[in-house]
Amino acid sequence: MQTHKAKRVEITIEAVMERRLAESLEKVGVTGFTILPVLGGSGRSGRWSREGQVSRASGMINVVCIIRPERLDSLLDAAFGVLDRHIGVVSVTDCEVLRAERF
Amino acid sequence: MDGILALAAENLISPIILFFALGFAAAFARSDLSVPEAVAKGLSLYLLLAIGFKGGASVAAHGVDATLIMSLLAGLVLSFVLPFVAFGLLRMITGLSVIDAAAVAAHYGSISIVTFVTASSVLTAAGLVFEGYMVAVAAVMEAPAILSALWLVARAGRPATGSHGGSGRGLDAELLREILLNGSIVLLIGAFAIGAITGQEGLARIEAFIVAPFQGVLCLFLLDMGLVAGRGLRDTRGLLRPGLLAFGILMPLTGATLGLVAGGLLGLSVGGIMLMMTVSASASYIAVPAAMRVALPEANPAIYLTLALGITFPFNLTIGIPIYLAVAKVIFGG
Structure with missing residues (x-):
């Protein structure tokens, strides 16, 4: 089966920034992404868990976008505008998709 | 003094406090006891x-009078002023940076609605009446403190701190909307308005739902809050230096004193004064932390969450509330 090259961008960011990030991505034409809850993890501030969080202040989310390679720069610029001073990780990996017209 | 101790002891063996203590102890003992997130949300x-x-x-039953308006104004002023008091105290007794101190101060100017609910429940159990509009006073005290804290940071020229450096987003229109229209405020004010419109007749219709089961639901909710506070404190207790620990107890007592003065000047009932003291003494751990993450991302969330939720919230629930009630009773009778 034929596959097409694409970029998979994964952004782990504070939950309070979810809407701002989503709107920022939509502004640059990235309308396809998936937002996943994050159960917990470990980072520069030590271990944390979603368990027992009464506020969205310390929760994290994971945003996954798969896009055509030529759209990567505008997506990263938009993401950086939101991430800026906030806790978060952005990673980009090469991937292949089956239906190129969808990305 | 004996009266205060007797009241404190009575409060400590009430079901709501004992369920809170159970959750707190279970979290410290690393029990797997937990209240599902959706259930906790439903209870709140x-x-x-x-x-x-x-x-x-x-x-609706007692009517609207000038004291209501003045109480709302007093709540607004207290919420604006308390962060300055907290900020001064923090800078004096802890080594916190301007940004961390301002972020913590915002929490102490705002309120904890769970502490308010618990205090009103203690008043009901003691057979004391209080002004129904104190709910609205609590609601107006939620947001102004955030503005005071941001002003404190702006006045200090937003010095870069920590590894992130630079400044945060500050207060934009979107953040303001999120703060003012957060779900808790909308439901609290909305339910207050519906209660005021439908009055005692409306209350009679849903009494079986909102009056009789209230204490039981509060027990379950405070069990969850005990688990949350215990876990938070267990995981971050290394952060708590003596100065911060002292602040977590001194600040609610300071806030309660200002609340006592305000309540007394307004001529509120003993129950109303105790609630004014309680909201002034409590610290937010839901609305303000989220606002601080957006507006002041350089501030360390572990400090303000641990202080508000791990120290001040349990202090108010177990020791603070009976003290506030006893002091209000001693000074203003009842």
């Missing part, structure tokens, strides 16, 4: 609806 919605509606129905 119930409590907000019930306390808001009952407050509104009480206002």
Whole structure:
């Protein structure tokens, strides 16, 4: 089966920034992404868990976008505008998709 | 003094406090006891609806007077002023940076609605009445402190701190909307308005839902809050230096004193004064932390969450509330 090259961008960011990030991505034409809850993890501030969080202040989310390679720069610029001073990780990996017209 | 101790002891063996203590102890013992996230959310919605509606129905029964307006104004002023007091105290007794101190101060100017609900429940159990509009006073005290804290940071020229450096987003229109329209405030004010519109007749219709089960639901909710506070404190207790620990106890007592003065000047009932003291003494751990993450991302969330939720919230629940009630009773009778 034929596959097409694409970029998979994964952004782990504070939950309070979810809407701002989503709107920022939509502004640059990235309308396809998936937002996943994050159960917990470990980072520069030590271990944390979603368990027992009464506020969205310390929760994290994971945003996954798969896009055509030529759209990567505008997506990263938009993401950086939101991430800026906030806790978060952005990673980009090469991937292949089956239906190129969808990305 | 004996009266205060007797009241404190009585409060400590009430079911709501014992369930809170159970959750706190279970978290420290690393038990797997937990309240599912959706259930905890549902319980908090119930409590907000019930306390808001009952407050509104009480206002409908007793009417609107000048004291109501003055109490709302007093709440607004207290919420603006308390962060300055907290900021000064923090800078004096802890080594916190301007940004961390301002972020913590915002929490102490705002309120904890769970502490308010618990205090009103203690008043009901003691057979004391209080002004129904105190719910609205609590609601107006939620947001102004955030503005004071941001002003404190702006005045200091937003010095870069920590590894992130630079400044945060500050207060934009979107953040302001999120703060003012956060779900808890909307439900609390909405239920208050519905209670005020439908009055005692409306209360009679849903009494079986919002009055009788209230204490039981509060027990379950405080069990969850005990688990949350215990876990938070267990995981971050290394952060708590003596100065911060002292602040977590001194600040609610300072806030309560200002609340006592305000309540006394307003001529509120003993129950109303105790609630004014309680909201002034409490610290937010839901609305303000989220706002601080957006507006002041350089501030360390572990400090303000641990202080508000791990120190001040349990202090108010177990020791603070009986002290505030006893002091209000001793000074203003009842």
